Amino acid sequence: MSHKLSEGSLEVIMHGGLYDKPIMQVIGSKKIQGSGVNERFRLMVSDGKHTHTYAMLATQLNDKLISGELSDYSIVQIDRFVTSLVKNPGKAEKRVMIILDITIIVPGNQIGKTIGNPTSWSEETAQAPPASTMQPEQKLKATPTTSAPRPANAPSLDSSLLSTQMTHPIISLSPYQNKWVIKARVMSKSGIRTWSNAKGEGKLFSMDLCDDSGEIRATAFKNECDKFYDMIQVDKVYYISRCQLKTANKQFTSLKNDYEMTFTPDTVVAECMEDASCVPQVKYEFIPINEIADKGPDTLLDVIGVCKMASDVQELTARSTGKLLKKREVTLVDATGAICLTLWGNSAETFDGNAHPVVAAKGVRVTEFNGSKSLSCLASSMVRHNPDLPRAHQLRGWYDNGGADLDVVNISARAGAGGYSGSGEWITFSEAEGRQLGSGNKGDYFTSLGVLTFTFADNAVYKACPQDQCNKKLLDQENGLFRCEKCNREYPNYKYRLLLGAHVSDPSGDQRVTAFNEAAETILGRHAADIGRLFEYDKPAYAQMFDDVKFNTYVFKFRTKMEVYNDEARLKTVVMSAQPVDYKDANSRLIKSIKALSGVDV
DNA sequence: CCCCCCCC
Numbered sequence: 001m002s003h004k005l006s007e008g009s010l011e012v013i014m015h016g017g018l019y020d021k022p023i024m025q026v027i028g029s030k031k032i033q034g035s036g037v038n039e040r041f042r043l044m045v046s047d048g049k050h051t052h053t054y055a056m057l058a059t060q061l062n063d064k065l066i067s068g069e070l071s072d073y074s075i076v077q078i079d080r081f082v083t084s085l086v087k088n089p090g091k092a093e094k095r096v097m098i099i100l101d102i103t104i105i106v107p108g109n110q111i112g113k114t115i116g117n118p119t120s121w122s123e124e125t126a127q128a129p130p131a132s133t134m135q136p137e138q139k140l141k142a143t144p145t146t147s148a149p150r151p152a153n154a155p156s157l158d159s160s161l162l163s164t165q166m167t168h169p170i171i172s173l174s175p176y177q178n179k180w181v182i183k184a185r186v187m188s189k190s191g192i193r194t195w196s197n198a199k200g201e202g203k204l205f206s207m208d209l210c211d212d213s214g215e216i217r218a219t220a221f222k223n224e225c226d227k228f229y230d231m232i233q234v235d236k237v238y239y240i241s242r243c244q245l246k247t248a249n250k251q252f253t254s255l256k257n258d259y260e261m262t263f264t265p266d267t268v269v270a271e272c273m274e275d276a277s278c279v280p281q282v283k284y285e286f287i288p289i290n291e292i293a294d295k296g297p298d299t300l301l302d303v304i305g306v307c308k309m310a311s312d313v314q315e316l317t318a319r320s321t322g323k324l325l326k327k328r329e330v331t332l333v334d335a336t337g338a339i340c341l342t343l344w345g346n347s348a349e350t351f352d353g354n355a356h357p358v359v360a361a362k363g364v365r366v367t368e369f370n371g372s373k374s375l376s377c378l379a380s381s382m383v384r385h386n387p388d389l390p391r392a393h394q395l396r397g398w399y400d401n402g403g404a405d406l407d408v409v410n411i412s413a414r415a416g417a418g419g420y421s422g423s424g425e426w427i428t429f430s431e432a433e434g435r436q437l438g439s440g441n442k443g444d445y446f447t448s449l450g451v452l453t454f455t456f457a458d459n460a461v462y463k464a465c466p467q468d469q470c471n472k473k474l475l476d477q478e479n480g481l482f483r484c485e486k487c488n489r490e491y492p493n494y495k496y497r498l499l500l501g502a503h504v505s506d507p508s509g510d511q512r513v514t515a516f517n518e519a520a521e522t523i524l525g526r527h528a529a530d531i532g533r534l535f536e537y538d539k540p541a542y543a544q545m546f547d548d549v550k551f552n553t554y555v556f557k558f559r560t561k562m563e564v565y566n567d568e569a570r571l572k573t574v575v576m577s578a579q580p581v582d583y584k585d586a587n588s589r590l591i592k593s594i595k596a597l598s599g600v601d602v
Numbered sequence: 603c604c605c606c607c608c609c610c
Contacts, residue, residue: 342609
């Protein structure tokens with residue numbers, strides 16, 4: 001069986017010409033750099049006439065090689081590639097080919113040998129390119145100049161002649177290529193930041209760019225920072241060339257790229273003035289909210305949800321730096337769950353959750369506190385309101401047509417400082433009593449399905465000590481200052497906290513319980529700061545809030561302990577958490593207990 | 603060449 005290779009295609013390609021989907025044979029491969037995500041491979045390919053050792057595999061194709069799918073002697077069709085000249089100090093310019101897409105036509109084990117007698121191709125032995133060969137660089141140089149500032153020898157950026165063929169996909173950029181032009185949309189742009197450390201000082205700003213192939217971060221330092229900061233605008237599309245590429249530090253970015261760019265004095269940026277609708281908007285990889293529970297702390301991810309509630313802006317002092325911080329906690333919901341997202345600084349102040357906007361967040365970090373997960377924005381995170389995305393419209397429809405009233409599991413609901421260590425079994429109050437829960441000296445934990453039958457609204461919210469660790473109720477000195485007995489200090493400020501007394505009933509009886517701050521927030525569906533504000537300024541709304549939650553059913557986690565008060569032993573039961581009912585789970589528990597009671601398979 | 607991103 002004969003296999004036709006595209007004889008002579010390498011010659012064309014290595015002169016910078018175009019050749020549509022050449023068929024080649026892989027003769028060998030070699031790992032050239034790094035490990036893990038930075039691993040890169042070089043292939044020796046043959047077109048039957050020549051072999052060439054500078055065919056780089058785009059990193060997203062590494063798996064094909066590692067898995068063995070792309071074995072030696074495979075016959076492949078190179079569906080998409082770019083070439084570029086690489087200059088190494090003291091050496092001649094060398095053209096490399098970067099393979100972006102590849103189809104394996106015949107696996108290597110079916111061939112088992114090199115086809116034909118190809119000879120090694122090199123610039124020195126190469127003949128002049130065939131007359132028909134197009135050379136992108138030459139073509140670019142021939143274009144009329146534009147108004148964009150550029151060095152005399154830089155490629156022209158006349159956009160009318162920069163067809164997509166002439167721009168390079170972002171995914172193809174690597175340190176092995178220096179002649180490229182990308183056509184990219186600015187997804188986000190940082191403010192100007194200054195630094196001063198042992199190595200010196202300076203300023204910078206960075207931006208996240210995308211095209212239909214991928215995304216990349218670019219940073220402009222010092223002179224370039226001044227030169228480009230005003231020009232670069234979010235959502236606009238630019239032609240960009242002549243940046244330096246280096247390995248990205250994955251710790252600081254969630255962008256899907258092994259590399260990042262640095263602007264240099266040679267960098268050219270020109271706004272794309274014609275229709276750029278082909279350049280995509282921000283790329284998200286949203287994950288359902290309930291799946292965030294399985295992500296480890298510090299994971300960077302993208303999320304979208306409807307803002308169910310948002311706290312007021314809270315001010316606090318960073319323990320490490322002493323800096324004054326502003327934050328706002330936003331609860332996002334989708335059909336799978338709810339999660340808290342913390343916004344900081346300016347984005348916290350400007351956030352408006354009143355109309356329950358759909359919020360899309362890119363590159364937010366998973367944090368864990370007291371055993372539950374929530375999300376926190378970083379400086380590099382991107383948060384958008386009501387973005388024009390199919391998923392956003394879908395969520396809007398879901399929320400406005402009943403989703404708002406659904407109880408979903410809030411994965412940020414705090415288990416409380418004591419931590420919950422119950423069996424997961426649901427028991428009734430009388431069963432808890434029968435097991436003598438609370439009679440030990442450590443307290444016992446149990447879970448119940450119960451109905452909130454009464455709430456004591458009167459003293460549910462109090463002004464607490466603003467110190468981080470201290471939640472002591474403050475004494476109003478009636479002079480604008482508040483005294484904390486625990487800290488032995490007076491403060492002009494305070495934070496609101498909740499201490500909610502309530503009654504919970506289940507089929508076996510009724511229990512007086514206490515819910516502290518976090519658990520009370522879940523029960524009342526609002527943050528303590530908001531509740532404090534209602535208490536001060538809107539008493540009817542405050543009262544209404546307690547009416548609204550009456551007779552709601554929750555899955556309660558309790559800690560119970562017998563305490564002696566005025567010579568009388570009383571069971572003190574604290575709500576560790578109150579979760580909305582997951583009815584699928586509740587029903588399967590019910591079916592199980594019916595089976596156990598009746599012996600009948602239902 | 604930055605890489606801080608905070609709190610309960």
